[in-house]
Amino acid sequence: xTQQVSDRKHRKNSSAIxxxxxxxxSAVAGFLPIGNPGPAGLGPRRAAAQNFGQRxxxxxxxxxxxxxxxxxxxxLKNVKNRNxxxxxxxxxxxxxxxxxxxxxxYEVWAELGKKKSAVKTVSSFDSRxxxxxxxxxx
Numbered sequence: 060x061t062q063q064v065s066d067r068k069h070r071k072n073s074s075a076i077x078x079x080x081x082x083x084x085s086a087v088a089g090f091l092p093i094g095n096p097g098p099a100g101l102g103p104r105r106a107a108a109q110n111f112g113q114r115x116x117x118x119x120x121x122x123x124x125x126x127x128x129x130x131x132x133x134x135l136k137n138v139k140n141r142n143x144x145x146x147x148x149x150x151x152x153x154x155x156x157x158x159x160x161x162x163x164x165y166e167v168w169a170e171l172g173k174k175k176s177a178v179k180t181v182s183s184f185d186s187r188x189x190x191x192x193x194x195x196x197x
Contacts, residue, residue, distance in 0.1 A: 060112065067106065068152070071145065073137055093191065100195055103118075112161055112188070113157075113159060113160055113161060114160075114161050114187065114188050114189065114190060115156065115157050115159065115188065115190070116154070116155075116156045116159050116167060116181060116190045116191070117153070117154060117155040118154060118191050118192045118193050119152040119193050119194070120133060120148040120152045120153075120154060120171070120176070120194045121193050121194070121195045122171075122174075122195075123196065125195075126151050126152075127148075127151050127153075128196055129150045129151070130147060130148060130171065131147055131170065131194075132147055132148075132170050133154040133167065133168070133194065134147045134167065134168055134169070135159070135165055135167050137160075137163050138162075138163065138164040138165060138166060139164065140163075144156060154169075154194075159181075162183055163183055164182050164183050165181040166178050166180055167180075167181065167194070169196060171196055174196040175196065176194035176195055176196050176197065177195070179194065
Protein backbone atom coordinates (compact mmCIF):
# COMPACT_ATOMS: atom_id res chain seq x y z
CA UNK A 60 0.00 0.00 0.00
CA THR A 61 2.81 2.41 0.83
CA GLN A 62 4.36 1.64 -2.54
CA GLN A 63 1.13 2.69 -4.32
CA VAL A 64 0.92 5.96 -2.37
CA SER A 65 4.55 6.65 -3.11
CA ASP A 66 4.02 5.98 -6.85
CA ARG A 67 1.01 8.34 -6.96
CA LYS A 68 2.99 11.13 -5.25
CA HIS A 69 5.87 10.58 -7.64
CA ARG A 70 3.55 10.75 -10.68
CA LYS A 71 1.88 13.85 -9.28
CA ASN A 72 5.22 15.60 -8.71
CA SER A 73 6.50 14.48 -12.10
CA SER A 74 3.37 15.86 -13.83
CA ALA A 75 3.67 19.16 -11.98
CA ILE A 76 7.32 19.49 -13.05
CA UNK A 77 6.46 18.82 -16.70
CA UNK A 78 3.59 21.33 -16.63
CA UNK A 79 5.86 23.93 -15.04
CA UNK A 80 8.62 23.24 -17.58
CA UNK A 81 6.12 23.57 -20.44
CA UNK A 82 4.82 26.88 -19.11
CA UNK A 83 8.35 28.25 -18.71
CA UNK A 84 9.29 27.18 -22.23
CA SER A 85 6.15 28.86 -23.57
CA ALA A 86 6.93 32.03 -21.65
CA VAL A 87 10.49 32.12 -22.98
CA ALA A 88 9.22 31.57 -26.52
CA GLY A 89 6.83 34.52 -26.08
CA PHE A 90 3.59 32.60 -26.19
CA LEU A 91 2.43 33.52 -22.71
CA PRO A 92 1.50 37.00 -21.49
CA ILE A 93 4.56 37.50 -19.28
CA GLY A 94 6.66 40.65 -19.54
CA ASN A 95 7.04 42.42 -22.89
CA PRO A 96 4.97 41.35 -25.88
CA GLY A 97 6.68 38.66 -27.91
CA PRO A 98 7.21 38.57 -31.65
CA ALA A 99 3.66 37.37 -32.22
CA GLY A 100 2.31 40.41 -30.38
CA LEU A 101 1.05 38.34 -27.47
CA GLY A 102 1.38 39.52 -23.93
CA PRO A 103 0.46 42.64 -22.04
CA ARG A 104 0.39 45.89 -23.95
CA ARG A 105 2.33 48.86 -22.70
CA ALA A 106 0.48 52.12 -22.46
CA ALA A 107 1.74 54.25 -25.32
CA ALA A 108 1.78 57.99 -24.76
CA GLN A 109 0.41 60.06 -27.58
CA ASN A 110 3.06 61.72 -29.63
CA PHE A 111 2.24 65.36 -29.16
CA GLY A 112 5.62 66.39 -30.49
CA GLN A 113 6.55 69.76 -31.79
CA ARG A 114 5.84 71.79 -34.87
CA UNK A 115 7.38 74.60 -36.89
CA UNK A 116 5.53 77.85 -37.52
CA UNK A 117 7.01 79.87 -40.36
CA UNK A 118 6.17 82.29 -43.14
CA UNK A 119 6.86 85.77 -44.48
CA UNK A 120 6.05 89.29 -43.35
CA UNK A 121 4.75 91.44 -46.21
CA UNK A 122 4.10 95.19 -46.44
CA UNK A 123 1.09 96.93 -48.07
CA UNK A 124 2.46 96.26 -51.57
CA UNK A 125 3.13 92.55 -50.92
CA UNK A 126 6.88 93.18 -50.75
CA UNK A 127 9.04 91.54 -48.10
CA UNK A 128 9.22 93.47 -44.83
CA UNK A 129 12.66 92.83 -43.31
CA UNK A 130 13.23 93.83 -39.69
CA UNK A 131 9.62 93.34 -38.60
CA UNK A 132 9.09 91.82 -35.17
CA UNK A 133 7.02 88.64 -35.27
CA UNK A 134 5.36 87.56 -32.03
CA LEU A 135 4.33 84.05 -31.01
CA LYS A 136 1.99 83.98 -28.02
CA ASN A 137 1.01 80.81 -26.15
CA VAL A 138 -2.68 81.41 -25.41
CA LYS A 139 -2.70 79.08 -22.38
CA ASN A 140 0.21 80.45 -20.36
CA ARG A 141 0.57 83.80 -22.19
CA ASN A 142 4.30 83.38 -22.85
CA UNK A 143 5.45 85.43 -25.82
CA UNK A 144 8.45 84.75 -28.05
CA UNK A 145 9.63 87.16 -30.72
CA UNK A 146 11.65 86.94 -33.91
CA UNK A 147 12.97 89.66 -36.21
CA UNK A 148 12.13 88.90 -39.83
CA UNK A 149 15.03 88.23 -42.19
CA UNK A 150 15.97 90.27 -45.28
CA UNK A 151 13.42 88.30 -47.33
CA UNK A 152 10.73 88.90 -44.67
CA UNK A 153 10.93 85.31 -43.48
CA UNK A 154 10.34 84.17 -39.93
CA UNK A 155 10.53 80.76 -38.28
CA UNK A 156 9.60 79.45 -34.85
CA UNK A 157 10.86 75.90 -34.29
CA UNK A 158 10.06 73.52 -31.45
CA UNK A 159 6.56 74.87 -30.89
CA UNK A 160 4.46 72.49 -28.80
CA UNK A 161 1.43 70.92 -30.43
CA UNK A 162 -0.72 70.74 -27.27
CA UNK A 163 -1.35 74.48 -26.92
CA UNK A 164 -3.00 77.17 -29.04
CA TYR A 165 -0.86 80.04 -30.35
CA GLU A 166 -1.39 83.50 -31.77
CA VAL A 167 1.06 84.95 -34.29
CA TRP A 168 1.31 88.54 -35.50
CA ALA A 169 3.91 90.98 -36.79
CA GLU A 170 4.68 94.64 -36.10
CA LEU A 171 6.92 97.14 -37.88
CA GLY A 172 6.83 100.73 -36.70
CA LYS A 173 3.16 101.68 -36.37
CA LYS A 174 1.98 98.92 -38.71
CA LYS A 175 0.61 95.65 -37.43
CA SER A 176 -0.66 92.49 -39.11
CA ALA A 177 -3.83 90.62 -38.33
CA VAL A 178 -3.48 87.97 -35.61
CA LYS A 179 -3.31 84.42 -36.95
CA THR A 180 -4.26 81.50 -34.70
CA VAL A 181 -2.66 78.06 -34.69
CA SER A 182 -4.90 75.56 -32.91
CA SER A 183 -3.84 72.53 -30.90
CA PHE A 184 -6.34 70.62 -33.07
CA ASP A 185 -4.26 71.42 -36.16
CA SER A 186 -2.14 68.29 -36.67
CA ARG A 187 0.28 69.79 -39.21
CA UNK A 188 3.92 69.54 -38.17
CA UNK A 189 4.77 72.56 -40.33
CA UNK A 190 2.47 75.59 -40.48
CA UNK A 191 3.15 78.23 -43.15
CA UNK A 192 1.43 81.58 -43.63
CA UNK A 193 2.11 85.22 -44.54
CA UNK A 194 1.55 88.15 -42.22
CA UNK A 195 0.52 91.31 -44.08
CA UNK A 196 1.27 94.64 -42.34
CA UNK A 197 -1.44 97.32 -42.47
